[in-house]
Amino acid sequence: MTESLRRHAPLLLSLAAGTALWEIAGRRASAAFLVPLSETLVRLWEIAASGQLWEQFVSSAALFLTGFALALAIGMPLGMLLARMRVLRVALEPYIMILYATPMVALIPFILSLMGFGFAPKALVVFLFAVFPVLYNTIEGARSIKPELIEVARSFRSSEWKLWCDVMVPYTLPFAMTGVRQAIGRGLVGMVAAEFFLSATGLGQLIMTAGQNFDTGGVFAAILVIGLIGVGLMRVGLMLEQRFARWRD
Amino acid sequence: MDAIASPSVPDVKGASGAGVRIRVRGLAKRYGALEVFRSIDLDVGDCEILSIVGPSGCGKTTLLRCIDGLIPVDEGEIWVNGTRVTQPIAGMAMVFQHFGLFPWKTVYGNVAYGLKMAGASKAEIAERVPHFIAMVGLKGFENAYPYQISGGMQQRCGLARALAVEPSVLLMDEPFAAVDAQTREILQFELLRIWEQRPTTMLFVTHSIEEAVLMGDRVIVLKGRPSSIAETIVVDLPRPRTRETLREPRFAALREHVWSTLLSEARRAEFEVGGGL
Amino acid sequence: MASLDASLAKPIAKEAPRRRALGVSGVFLPRLLAGLAIVLVWEASVRAFLPAYVAKPSTVLLAIPKTVVDAAFLAATADTLGAVAQGLGIAVVIGTLVGLVIGRSPTADRMLRHYVNGFYAVPMIVILPLLSLWFGYTSATRLATIVYAAIFSIVVNVSDGARAVPREYMEVARSFRAQRLRGLFEIVLPAATPYFLAGIRLAAGRALIGAVVAEFFTAIGGLGYFILFMSRTFRHDEAFVGVALLAAFGVGVDVFVAWCTRRFLPWYRRDERSA
Numbered sequence: 001m002t003e004s005l006r007r008h009a010p011l012l013l014s015l016a017a018g019t020a021l022w023e024i025a026g027r028r029a030s031a032a033f034l035v036p037l038s039e040t041l042v043r044l045w046e047i048a049a050s051g052q053l054w055e056q057f058v059s060s061a062a063l064f065l066t067g068f069a070l071a072l073a074i075g076m077p078l079g080m081l082l083a084r085m086r087v088l089r090v091a092l093e094p095y096i097m098i099l100y101a102t103p104m105v106a107l108i109p110f111i112l113s114l115m116g117f118g119f120a121p122k123a124l125v126v127f128l129f130a131v132f133p134v135l136y137n138t139i140e141g142a143r144s145i146k147p148e149l150i151e152v153a154r155s156f157r158s159s160e161w162k163l164w165c166d167v168m169v170p171y172t173l174p175f176a177m178t179g180v181r182q183a184i185g186r187g188l189v190g191m192v193a194a195e196f197f198l199s200a201t202g203l204g205q206l207i208m209t210a211g212q213n214f215d216t217g218g219v220f221a222a223i224l225v226i227g228l229i230g231v232g233l234m235r236v237g238l239m240l241e242q243r244f245a246r247w248r249d
Numbered sequence: 250m251d252a253i254a255s256p257s258v259p260d261v262k263g264a265s266g267a268g269v270r271i272r273v274r275g276l277a278k279r280y281g282a283l284e285v286f287r288s289i290d291l292d293v294g295d296c297e298i299l300s301i302v303g304p305s306g307c308g309k310t311t312l313l314r315c316i317d318g319l320i321p322v323d324e325g326e327i328w329v330n331g332t333r334v335t336q337p338i339a340g341m342a343m344v345f346q347h348f349g350l351f352p353w354k355t356v357y358g359n360v361a362y363g364l365k366m367a368g369a370s371k372a373e374i375a376e377r378v379p380h381f382i383a384m385v386g387l388k389g390f391e392n393a394y395p396y397q398i399s400g401g402m403q404q405r406c407g408l409a410r411a412l413a414v415e416p417s418v419l420l421m422d423e424p425f426a427a428v429d430a431q432t433r434e435i436l437q438f439e440l441l442r443i444w445e446q447r448p449t450t451m452l453f454v455t456h457s458i459e460e461a462v463l464m465g466d467r468v469i470v471l472k473g474r475p476s477s478i479a480e481t482i483v484v485d486l487p488r489p490r491t492r493e494t495l496r497e498p499r500f501a502a503l504r505e506h507v508w509s510t511l512l513s514e515a516r517r518a519e520f521e522v523g524g525g526l
Numbered sequence: 527m528a529s530l531d532a533s534l535a536k537p538i539a540k541e542a543p544r545r546r547a548l549g550v551s552g553v554f555l556p557r558l559l560a561g562l563a564i565v566l567v568w569e570a571s572v573r574a575f576l577p578a579y580v581a582k583p584s585t586v587l588l589a590i591p592k593t594v595v596d597a598a599f600l601a602a603t604a605d606t607l608g609a610v611a612q613g614l615g616i617a618v619v620i621g622t623l624v625g626l627v628i629g630r631s632p633t634a635d636r637m638l639r640h641y642v643n644g645f646y647a648v649p650m651i652v653i654l655p656l657l658s659l660w661f662g663y664t665s666a667t668r669l670a671t672i673v674y675a676a677i678f679s680i681v682v683n684v685s686d687g688a689r690a691v692p693r694e695y696m697e698v699a700r701s702f703r704a705q706r707l708r709g710l711f712e713i714v715l716p717a718a719t720p721y722f723l724a725g726i727r728l729a730a731g732r733a734l735i736g737a738v739v740a741e742f743f744t745a746i747g748g749l750g751y752f753i754l755f756m757s758r759t760f761r762h763d764e765a766f767v768g769v770a771l772l773a774a775f776g777v778g779v780d781v782f783v784a785w786c787t788r789r790f791l792p793w794y795r796r797d798e799r800s801a
Binding site for chain 1: 648
């Protein structure tokens, strides 16, 4: 009891200090710059009570999940296929690397002018942000499969389908999960970017309108919500990664 | 067999007092409820090699770390060169079982490390490092990184790093346990050759009985749970010791003696800890 | 496997080819063909289905010589890349210091870890409206966004690296009576360097995104705004040259970090560590 108290004391202290700092700084600073935690929470409650928060959350979630699911559905199988088909992988690797390193936000103006403001272009933005980490990491994982393992499967006269089930997929999954974790982070940025720059909907709109109205409390409230979603999703990503990485140690 | 053992007299060469380099009295170490060893007394004389053998998990490495001042003791005192050891002191150097080479330093950089920490000047380092690299037979590999050389060569580098600070006391923590059998034999004789050139006091921890007898002026057997010194065996084999030594009947007799002292204990320990290292 | 340990020396400084050699043609030819295929499909589909202003390889190629000598484009490039460099510099200095403290002090770790992880997980783009409230629609907002985008990947990576220093190394240092600070510089820094480089690589990518996003949002001059403006005025080819430049910068950082790792950290080989 006292032992755990002592272990957690720095954490509790720092949380208390952070909260106090926010509160005090918020009270002393001009309201246009910083609002105290208490006021932020009050504002958050107002937004939640009006039903606005839930509505925008659902809108954002639909966008994120669509783009993210597409990224997984295309990125993982394609990554493994490329890993298995050597020539294809060698041929496409540099282009995938380039796209992985390209800031996808820069494509938003093109998407806007070609596809307009609808749901599809926004889902495409989330997809583009999320797919390359998945693809890149899956390939990295699959190429590190030891040829011996595939030889073992061959020598036991495994069929191609069985080889995928027994070797390719289980071996690659932990690497793919690292990509999934990165994709969660990037996908969230893509989601907000799409909501900022294509058409204002969802949680992005919540922040934008609050900012335009100089409603600093609203800005903080919305950032707090998205921040918590980010932290939560990161946790999920880490759990997934650890769940599938167990055999690696 | 009784003629070999001289149990109750811990210091032989050091009996005169003046030549004692390491003096340990009433040492005990516990990890929580687990008592590793208790009431260890030993003296090591000037330029004497003392081997310590014992079954896996008997605490011989822990004992060595205590003497180096890396970990605190629970009871007892350690004196090295007349200084009470509570933390690593000058004049003492350790060779580690897993080499402990820094992968980002070259052979040269690793050998220079100890000197650098001792505050040696650049000129001094430039003068001494090549000498010790040559001594351990690593000439030509100065700029190699540890990953580029074999395990045996890595430990040569570890040895050179320790020798370079010219310690009066050298602590060897199963230095050859991580290399293959052939390399191990080569390194053993290499170490003996270096010691003949430049004798120092040495504490040599090993779990190889043969190695303990080959190296040591005396062999200490650690036994029991918690372990303590079960027996001290004087190795009256002439020096310099060479491959010929291995064939002498006296060597075989001593090895058998240490083995029989250890055997019962080793068996029991194997079943208790599952045998593994 | 040889009899003498001296002969066991592995070849020095000779990077063993990790994969079975395919030969130059085996690598180059498929890549060239794939590149050609991508370009052709792109060109054909734009010509067949999309309006003339949409960027396609042939017109982008023609736009390059015009664009790269365009004063506005050059100024925009200098603006954006200068801001990225400056922001990265700030993030690296502060991030490394904070990362080392968190990595080596358990108390600091327990105090700060949750804040760092929390801020790291917040999609950096959401703080833009707040930063533009604070700094206005100026380049200061862009710089702040870049620093925010970059700093946490460095803190997280450096602290991981500093924490992951093998205990044997610290023990060797103590045995050779290294002072605390000496130990930090001689052991923790080099051991953490690979992590640091990985952090820089991540941070540079995020910094670039941060810069572009900030320019979109605040409409201050720079490469991001250049792309936005050109595509709004239906000059996609010029805009695409900007995208290509951003991509080149992103790839360039990756290549540079990989080169640094090989050049300065030859001892660090990831494939061996994970094995």
